Amino acid sequence: MQRVLQRLFGHNGYPLSALIALLLHGMALATILYWSGESASAELELVQPTLVKALLIDENPQLQERQRLERQREAEQLRQQQLADQRRREQERQREQEQQREQERQRQEDERRRLDAEQLRQQQLEQQRQQELLEEAERQRLDEQQRRDAEIERQRRLREQQQAELRRQQEEAAAVAARTEFELVQSGVALIQQFIEDAWSRPPSARNGMRAVLRINMLPTGEVTAVTVVESSGDGAFDRSAEIAVHRAQPFSELAEMPTHVFNGNFRTLSLIFQPEDLLN
16 A cells, blocks of 8 residues: 555656646536536636646645745755754753853862861961960969079068167167166157257248147157157148158157166157247247
């Protein structure tokens, strides 16, 4: 059957066109016989459309050729499209591979940078640790040196204090043997009074008869630690001048020669009436 069809449709469709033409002519002939009673002009009109149809059928091979060429063109377009799609997929695959290679390169670069940064951080930590060890060793050395210096200074001061205490005890014993406590107190107070009056600067507001009672706190060395006006003269400038005179006159080094019990009982806290001689009248 397939071979029969190939024979019928072979050679660009001409056997099929001839068969169709014969069939149409046969139909036309039958029509002519049926309408034999009609005029000759009618017969011509019937035959002429048949010829036109035959001509249209004869043009069918060209249409088929155009259709074949169109199919070939469409097939070629499809092939070109497939090739383009294949090239596009290949380009996309290459781009993806390039992106993957770039990502891998970037990952390796980041990892290298991370390792370098970690190595640098470890080096800095080690340097910092070494520096801290050096600083700690230096601090310990300085502390030890300060302790040694402090101990040496303490021993020196202790020896000086012991020597001073020995001298003081010797002088105290000699003073006790030579003078009575009352004489010592009287002479000490008078001496302090004289030193203060000598160091006093008379303020413009000072008047005859002014006096102030001062409380003077002292050390055994004769140094003054505090001066307080316990009874005011009524004139602030005069009171302040008295306090200033005490600070100017100290230290009362003569007190260092007094026995300890005499100093503690009379001079550690001394109440002194300050009334300069030029204000007595």
